[in-house]
Every structure is written in C-alpha cells, then in structure tokens.
Amino acid sequence: MSNNQPIRDPFLELIEAYALGALEREERASLETHLATGCSECRKVLEEARWLVSQLAYLAPEAQPSEMLRGRLLKTVREDTVKDQAVPVPERPAIPLWMWGAVAAAVLFAFYNFYQARSLRQMIRQTQAALDDQVELQKKSAQELALARREAFILTDPRSITIAMPARSSDLPTLQATWHAGLGIVVSGQNLPLPAGNRTLQLWLIPKAAGAKPIPSQALRPDADGKFHLLVEDPPDTQGDTKALAITEEPAGGSQAPTTTPIWVGAVTGK
Amino acid sequence: MFLAVFTPSESSGAPHDAALVRRLLQRDVNAFEELYDRHSRVVYGLVLRILQQTSTAEEVVQDIFLQLWRNAAQYDASRGPFLPWLLTLSRNRALDHLRLKSERQRRRENQAEQMPAVAAVPDFEARLDAKRRALRVRELIGGLQQQQRRAIELAYFEGLSHSEIAAKLQEPLGTVKSWIRNGLLKLKEGLQTPA
Numbered sequence: 001m002s003n004n005q006p007i008r009d010p011f012l013e014l015i016e017a018y019a020l021g022a023l024e025r026e027e028r029a030s031l032e033t034h035l036a037t038g039c040s041e042c043r044k045v046l047e048e049a050r051w052l053v054s055q056l057a058y059l060a061p062e063a064q065p066s067e068m069l070r071g072r073l074l075k076t077v078r079e080d081t082v083k084d085q086a087v088p089v090p091e092r093p094a095i096p097l098w099m100w101g102a103v104a105a106a107v108l109f110a111f112y113n114f115y116q117a118r119s120l121r122q123m124i125r126q127t128q129a130a131l132d133d134q135v136e137l138q139k140k141s142a143q144e145l146a147l148a149r150r151e152a153f154i155l156t157d158p159r160s161i162t163i164a165m166p167a168r169s170s171d172l173p174t175l176q177a178t179w180h181a182g183l184g185i186v187v188s189g190q191n192l193p194l195p196a197g198n199r200t201l202q203l204w205l206i207p208k209a210a211g212a213k214p215i216p217s218q219a220l221r222p223d224a225d226g227k228f229h230l231l232v233e234d235p236p237d238t239q240g241d242t243k244a245l246a247i248t249e250e251p252a253g254g255s256q257a258p259t260t261t262p263i264w265v266g267a268v269t270g271k
Numbered sequence: 272m273f274l275a276v277f278t279p280s281e282s283s284g285a286p287h288d289a290a291l292v293r294r295l296l297q298r299d300v301n302a303f304e305e306l307y308d309r310h311s312r313v314v315y316g317l318v319l320r321i322l323q324q325t326s327t328a329e330e331v332v333q334d335i336f337l338q339l340w341r342n343a344a345q346y347d348a349s350r351g352p353f354l355p356w357l358l359t360l361s362r363n364r365a366l367d368h369l370r371l372k373s374e375r376q377r378r379r380e381n382q383a384e385q386m387p388a389v390a391a392v393p394d395f396e397a398r399l400d401a402k403r404r405a406l407r408v409r410e411l412i413g414g415l416q417q418q419q420r421r422a423i424e425l426a427y428f429e430g431l432s433h434s435e436i437a438a439k440l441q442e443p444l445g446t447v448k449s450w451i452r453n454g455l456l457k458l459k460e461g462l463q464t465p466a
Contacts, residue, residue, distance in 0.1 A: 016455040022426040054355035056427045058405035060320035062312040
C-alpha cells in the first residue's frame with residue numbers, strides 16, 4: 001500500500017451496518033457520537049446507506065393483503081373524515097341577561113367605591129390640614145402665652161430694674177425698658193412714628209467698659225398704631241456690664257454697628 | 272461515479288407519491304386509497320416476510336397505513352422519496368412487533384427511530400422504476416454466496432446484530448461483518464450499473 005494514500009475515516013466502515021441496524025451497542029454509540037460532531041462525509045454516506053438498506057425490502061416477495069384489510073382501512077379513514085366534519089364548531093356561549101346586569105352592577109359599584117374612596121381621601125387630607133393648622137395655632141398660642149407670661153413676670157418681678165429711655169427729641173414719647181437679670185428685657189412705648197420705608201428700630205447695649213462698642217440686640221418696627229413692644233429673651237450682655245440702652249433707626253434687619261445717632265437712650269442703674 | 276448511470280426508462284412515480292401525501296393532509300380519502308393500492312403489496316410482503324404470520328402482518332400493515340393517514344405530515348418530501356421512507360417505516364414497525372416477543376427487544380429499542388430517516392435521493396432512485404429496481408435488487412443479492420446473502424437477510428428481516436448473526440451462522444464475527452458490508456457495497460454498485 002502506498003504511504004501517499006489519504007487516510008480513510010474509520011467510521012465510514014461502520015455506516016452500512018449502522019443503517020442496517022446490525023452494529024453492537026458500543027459501536028453504535030461510538031458512531032452516533034461521531035455523527036453528532038457533524039462529519040459531513042459520514043452523514044452523506046449514511047443517507048445513501050439508508051436508502052440502500054430500504055431497497056432490501058424488495059427481497060421479500062410482494063403479497064396481496066386481504067380485501068378485508070383494505071375494507072377496514074377505508075372504513076376507518078372515512079369515519080375519521082366524518083368525525084372531522086362532525087366536530088362541532090364550539091359556539092360562543094350566550095351571556096345571559098342577568099350576567100350583563102351583574103356586570104353593570106359591578107361596574108357601578110366599582111365607580112361608587114372609587115368616588116367614595118376619593119372623597120374620603122380628600123376629607124382626610126382636609127381634616128389633616130385643619131388639624132395641622134390647629135396644632136400650629138396652638139403652638140403659636142402657647143409660645144405667645146409663654147412670652148406674655150415671661151413679659152408679665154419681667155414687668156412685675158421686683159427684682160427687675162426699670163429704665164426710662166427718653167427721646168432725644170422732645171416731640172417723641174419716652175420708652176420704658178424693664179430688665180430682669182434672668183428673663184430678659186422688655187422695651188415698650190406708644191405713639192411712635194413709623195420709620196421711613198422699611199427701616200426699623202434697633203436696641204443696643206452700651207457697655208461700661210471704656211472704648212467698648214455698642215452691642216447689637218433685636219430690631220423691631222412699631223405697629224401701624226405706633227405701638228412698640230420688644231422682648232429680648234437673651235440679652236447679649238449683663239446688667240452689671242451695661243451702662244445704658246439705646247435705640248437707633250437702622251436698615252431693615254438691623255445692623256452690627258449703629259449707623260445713626262440714638263433716638264432713645266436710658267441709663268442702666270441698679271435698684 | 273456513484274450517480275447518473277441509469278437512463279430512466281419509466282417514471283418512478285415518486286413525485287406522484289409526494290402529491291398524494293400532500294392530499295392526505297387535506298383528508299383526501301381518494302388519495303389514501305390510491306397510495307394504499309400502489310404500495311400495500313410491497314409493504315405487506317415485507318411485513319409478512321418479517322413476521323411470518325398473515326393475521327399479525329395485516330394488523331401491522333393496518334397500523335402503518337393508519338399512521339400514514341393520521342400523521343401524513345411526518346413525511347417530509349424535501350428529505351427524500353416516499354417509498355423508501357414507507358418501506359423503512361414498515362420494517363421498523365414489523366421489527367418492533369417482532370421484538371415484543373423477543374429477547375432482542377431491549378437491545379433494539381434504543382436504536383429504533385420513531386420515524387425513518389431515509390433522506391438520500393441517489394439519482395438512480397429516480398431513474399429506475401420500483402418494479403425494475405425490485406428485480407435488480409433480487410438479482411444482485413441472489414448473486415451473492417449463500418451465507419453472505421443469509422447474513423444480510425438475518426440483519427434486515429430479523430433485526431439481528433453482527434454478533435447474533437455470527438452465532439447463528441457459526442461463522443467468525445469478522446467474516447460476518449465483511450460479508451454484510453461487501454454485500455451492501457455490491458448492491459450499491461450494482462444499482463448504479465445498467466443491468
């Protein structure tokens with residue numbers, strides 16, 4: 001044999017026997033594994049081998065089956081055809097009137113429920129808002145009450161000192177300040193002119209220390225009736241270190257250092 | 272060359288078979304009747320040869336044709352001619368029936384295919400009518416030595432494996448393998464060559 005001959009696929013030798021069904025289990029499994037790899041040559045040979053094996057049927061002599069078999073078969077296939085035709089097309093079951101009524105009622109009930117739920121949600125939102133307002137109002141009232149009590153205490157406590165704050169100009173009323181060492185300062189007055197524009201009045205604490213600058217405190221505009229009522233809960237300095245209180249007119253929001261000459265000044269003196 | 276040797280002398284009928292099978296899909300009883308009349312003799316002959324009992328053979332033939340009627344879509348005309356497919360289906364059904372009573376049942380069950388896979392369409396399939404091809408097959412196999420022919424028949428009609436045939440014929444396994452392979456190759460070669 002020449003060494004130049006192409007190597008033949010060993011599985012090709014098995015293919016005719018495989019098509020015939022004569023291979024042993026192991027050989028068959030081995031060939032099927034090989035075919036599963038997609039070997040195109042073996043597949044082509046297998047297709048031809050299958051056709052070839054089918055031709056072995058001609059080794060059997062033809063024989064005429066009985067007429068009864070033919071009759072039975074034709075009867076069966078005709079019955080199949082009749083059954084096919086007789087298979088009723090399932091009609092759509094009619095929906096009874098009461099069911100339409102039930103559907104309509106269910107739809108209406110669903111709408112009603114939806115409307116009720118929406119109304120209820122709206123009521124809850126409104127009630128919640130009203131409740132929030134009430135709570136806020138109550139808080140504010142409580143704060144105002146606390147401030148009023150605090151003011152009342154400052155104004156009535158004998159330990160407080162009273163500071164008269166006359167105006168620089170004689171046509172302006174005198175303001176009165178009351179300072180409680182622990183609760184703060186209350187400054188009040190009436191018939192005050194409104195500062196121009198949105199300017200405001202600001203309280204200053206003038207320290208005793210020589211050369212010390214005025215310490216800024218709260219700012220407040222008198223109301224439309226000219227009433228002025230200022231509560232300073234936490235003064236920036238103590239009575240002992242403060243020489244005087246002064247009020248100037250300042251831009252809205254107040255200033256860190258006075259920008260105008262004080263309109264009202266009152267000396268802080270002990271009792 | 273393997274193909275294109277025979278000159279067609281008659282129509283093989285294969286295209287007609289395919290058209291009849293298509294009509295089965297429309298539940299055409301006449302098409303079924305025509306297919307049955309065309310092929311029932313060769314199918315019954317094959318099944319009877321395998322089962323050796325007329326009543327059982329008729330039962331199996333009835334099953335085969337009812338399967339064809341009820342599942343005609345299982346035949347795919349693009350994969351090969353109808354008659355080899357029908358013959359392969361018939362052989363498988365008959366051998367299945369035989370195996371029900373046989374110890375060989377277990378061995379063959381894994382191998383049996385639900386539907387035959389006769390896909391090849393050698394040119395000579397279309398160039399020689401079934402009747403002439405049947406004669407040629409018988410002539411070619413009949414020309415083999417007796418034991419070689421017997422080995423092929425045991426494999427085809429009884430579904431025996433190489434080793435089972437070797438045991439039955441009391442011949443070496445290698446010899447049986449060679450007989451079968453060479454016999455089939457000779458058949459193939461003979462079908463390509465004008466008689």
